[in-house]
Amino acid sequence: MNRNRIKIQVENLIKDFGSLHVLQGVTTAIYEGEVVVVIGPSGSGKSTFLRCLNKLEETTSGRIMIDGKELTDPKTDINHLRERVGMVFQHFNLFNNMPVLRNLMLAPVDLKKCSKTEAKARAVAMLKRVGLEEKANSYPRELSGGQKQRVAIARSLCMKPDIMLFDEPTSALDPEMVGEVLDVMKELARDGMTMVVVTHEMGFAREVANRVLFMADGQILEEGTPEQIFRNPQNPRTKDFLNKVL
Amino acid sequence: MIDLFSRYGRVLVTAMGQTLLLALYGLFFACIIGLIVGIMSVVKNKFCRGFALVFVNLIRGVPMIVLAYFIFFGVPFLFNNVLHVQNRVTLTALQAGSICLALNCGAYMAEIIRAGIQSVDIGQMEAARSVGLPYWRAMQRVVLPQAIRTMIPSIINQFIITLKDTSILSVIGFPELVNTAKNVVAETFLSFQTWGIVAIMYLIVILLLQWLAKVLERRLKYESK
Numbered sequence: 528m529n530r531n532r533i534k535i536q537v538e539n540l541i542k543d544f545g546s547l548h549v550l551q552g553v554t555t556a557i558y559e560g561e562v563v564v565v566i567g568p569s570g571s572g573k574s575t576f577l578r579c580l581n582k583l584e585e586t587t588s589g590r591i592m593i594d595g596k597e598l599t600d601p602k603t604d605i606n607h608l609r610e611r612v613g614m615v616f617q618h619f620n621l622f623n624n625m626p627v628l629r630n631l632m633l634a635p636v637d638l639k640k641c642s643k644t645e646a647k648a649r650a651v652a653m654l655k656r657v658g659l660e661e662k663a664n665s666y667p668r669e670l671s672g673g674q675k676q677r678v679a680i681a682r683s684l685c686m687k688p689d690i691m692l693f694d695e696p697t698s699a700l701d702p703e704m705v706g707e708v709l710d711v712m713k714e715l716a717r718d719g720m721t722m723v724v725v726t727h728e729m730g731f732a733r734e735v736a737n738r739v740l741f742m743a744d745g746q747i748l749e750e751g752t753p754e755q756i757f758r759n760p761q762n763p764r765t766k767d768f769l770n771k772v773l
Numbered sequence: 774m775i776d777l778f779s780r781y782g783r784v785l786v787t788a789m790g791q792t793l794l795l796a797l798y799g800l801f802f803a804c805i806i807g808l809i810v811g812i813m814s815v816v817k818n819k820f821c822r823g824f825a826l827v828f829v830n831l832i833r834g835v836p837m838i839v840l841a842y843f844i845f846f847g848v849p850f851l852f853n854n855v856l857h858v859q860n861r862v863t864l865t866a867l868q869a870g871s872i873c874l875a876l877n878c879g880a881y882m883a884e885i886i887r888a889g890i891q892s893v894d895i896g897q898m899e900a901a902r903s904v905g906l907p908y909w910r911a912m913q914r915v916v917l918p919q920a921i922r923t924m925i926p927s928i929i930n931q932f933i934i935t936l937k938d939t940s941i942l943s944v945i946g947f948p949e950l951v952n953t954a955k956n957v958v959a960e961t962f963l964s965f966q967t968w969g970i971v972a973i974m975y976l977i978v979i980l981l982l983q984w985l986a987k988v989l990e991r992r993l994k995y996e997s998k
Contacts (some may be wrong), residue, residue, distance in 0.1 A: 583899055610905035620900035624918045633914060634904035679900075686904055 528737055532559040533592075534690055534721045535580060540589035542575055542745075549575045551745035552589070559689075562722045564732040564753075567742035568768055573725045576742065577692050580723065581612045593690070610638065613683030617695040619675040621667035627654070627678050628663040631685045640686070653681040657711050673704030677711055691715065693724040729773060733757060741765045774966045781957050781967075788953035789974055795867060795949055796936045799874025803935065806875055807882025812912075814887045825883060832880035837941050840877060845869035845945040866947035873942065878935040885931060889924035890916060922993055929986035933979055950974065 535557040542550035549572045565573045578584040591598040622630050631650035654660045657677035697705045709731050716735045739756040741749040749762040760766045814825035852862040893916050901911035943952035954971045
């Protein structure tokens, strides 16, 4: 982790859905190569927070800067920025109308990031990295949940992002498939990817996170190293939550 | 009946040709209108959505026979007798009929297309956007191809309805099948035989269309396998 380079800066982020105040002033900074795990009860706003980071949700007020570029500025080319911020969803969201390899090649080729041959080579390499090179010509519906999620990670990696966002990536998986997805994520973390992970996998948080954020009621109530949060939580809400899940 | 067909068969088949021509024009423009209005009803822009809503409800709320009279008689009257434009505006029955079918079928097509797009999980669009694809690219590459597959049966159904609706345009004097059959009955007084033949002719064309639809549907399913 590089403490000198802030990758994502969030200042007083507020998000309302009508009269529902989902995020009530979130402020934090995420450094290059840092793995931040966001935990908290459901409805705490952690997924919304993550979705704001690549503007899948419009923010109500506050600032988000990625590499110093302001996300909330209408002049910022959001599509260009999203190319560098990968996102992995709870329900995988592979493109159902095309085989795995085309899922991986679609964006790089369509956005003319590279030639078709290069895109294909990279797609195959990424599939290999997640251990699924033999599934290149399968359709998403022919894959298991764990395989779909690994393909989804590979698809994001094809755009060569320098930040990866994970929105409960293992919550929709059968228990025996959680491990294979977490392994891929651990490897990414080891390779120095900047990662923000919303998850209920406390084991993963303990093992991989540099920092854990505890969110409740649309705010970050407590943050610290996994050691601090899991061994010695200070906030009563954190204690209560951890008692329930651990 | 066979005797009648041998005498008037040629006339009736030609009229069926006119029916198909009218349907073809109508459907062609209906597809364009349907696609545009259908997409307008799912985009973020409030003006677009409002326009689509008003258009669809307006057309659906007016019987096609009224729409036909309105376009064929009403619109030229407005220009010639109310606004007194320099060059007289006249519409041929084919033009008016095509416009009428296109508007009517277009409104229903728009609804089919809107429902088809909305039936695709929102996550597909989000995933496409999250890898950097712009909205229209994502629509074109990911959402529409999936939407079209679910839309095909409804679209074919709408095609059949529109083909049958051409008969309504006999009221503005277009020489399609029903209008021609009326003349045949007037000449021969053979109501039962004439309308029987006309019914069979419609049936044959529509069965053919349905068969074509089945083939197309199976082909699309196969391709997606």
